[in-house]
Amino acid sequence: MRFVQPFRDPEIIRAIKKDLLKQGRLRDYAMFELGINTGLRISDILQLRKRDLKSRELYLTEIKTGKQKTFQMNPTVRRELLSLLKDWDDDDYIVKSREGVNKPITRNMAYKIIRRLGEEYNVRNVGTHSLRKTYGYFFYHQDKDIGMLQKIFNHSDPSFTLRYIGIIQDTMNEATRSFRV
Incomplete structure (x- = not known):
């Protein structure tokens, strides 16, 4: 299994979101937006329905761990998604199949969509977990609270969380880039 990376460049993230909306790829936009703004695993994102966004708090049982999770997502993101999905039924899946x-x-289709975005925007080593890692990457850069992020991700060790979101790789890259004998 390959270790995927987060989307690190805010300009690329803005371009992806803008282009997905411009192309009418609402499903893909919603998946991308939910992933980078909630830190949920793709298996949990795929289970969300429009009705789940109506409450200020999201309540779900994580597919991987079976644990109950309750959290508030960014109200601006929630309102935007509800506005975009205004014509949908409350029971509709947010990332629904076109069949x-x-x-x-499927998780496989979600992977293909994210990989295609990576190719379109020349971002290497991305997959569905890149969305969750992007959330963590920017959360860490904004708050510097690795303990809180570790708790959000349910990781047992802060060093694993730093490695997981690509901070250790960034630190190594910076050190080797500036090193000269």
Whole structure:
């Protein structure tokens, strides 16, 4: 299994979101926006329905851990998504399949969408976990609270969380880039 990286460049993130909306790829936009703004695993994002966004708090049972999770997402993101999905039924999956049945896309399809975005924007080593890692990467840079991020991600060790979100790689890159004998 390959170790995927977060989307690190805010300009690329803005361009991706802008282009997805411009192209009418609402499903892909919603998946991307939810991933980078909630830190949820893709398996949990795929289970979300429009009705889940109506409450100020999201309540879910994580697929991987089976643990109950309650959290507030950014109200601006929540309102924007609800506005974009205003014509949808409350029972509709947010990242729904185009096969005519109200069901979410598969993890494999989500992977293909994210990989395609990486190729389009020349971002290497991305996959579905890149969305979660992007959330962590920017959360850490904004708050510098590795303990809180460790708790959000349910990691057992802060050093694992730093490695997971790519901070250790950034630190090594900076050190080797400036090193000269």
